[in-house]
Amino acid sequence: MIMFKDFRSKMNNILLSIYEESTFYIYRTDANAVLARGINGFEAAKAKANKIRKTQNLKWDQVKFRSEHGLKDAGSGSSISAD
Numbered sequence: 001m002i003m004f005k006d007f008r009s010k011m012n013n014i015l016l017s018i019y020e021e022s023t024f025y026i027y028r029t030d031a032n033a034v035l036a037r038g039i040n041g042f043e044a045a046k047a048k049a050n051k052i053r054k055t056q057n058l059k060w061d062q063v064k065f066r067s068e069h070g071l072k073d074a075g076s077g078s079s080i081s082a083d
Contacts, residue, residue, distance in 0.1 A: 016042075026052060026065045037068065 024045035026036040035052055039045045045065045053063050 023068045024065045025068050026063060028058070028062055029064055030062055035063070039065070 020041045020043070022040075022042070023037075024039045024042065025034055026039065026045065026049045027034050036048055039048050049063050049065050052058070053060065
């Protein structure tokens with residue numbers, strides 16, 4: 001039988017590997033404008049979002065990032081919904 005602590009540790013490792021293998025895009029929430037695309041890895045996306053926030057003098061809630069899965073087939077006229 002697997003202990004909950006072991007299960008949680010394995011799930012965290014799986015999630016980390018998924019985050020680091022994914023590509024992300026950064027968007028501005030108030031204008032719903034994409035600021036950057038194709039950033040590999042969660043940590044790289046977080047760092048790039050922070051850099052964009054600082055250079056454009058934006059608030060924390062104005063810049064977010066999400067995984068790009070499903071956007072590769074989207075046309076140029078599609079809109080991106082912000083959560």
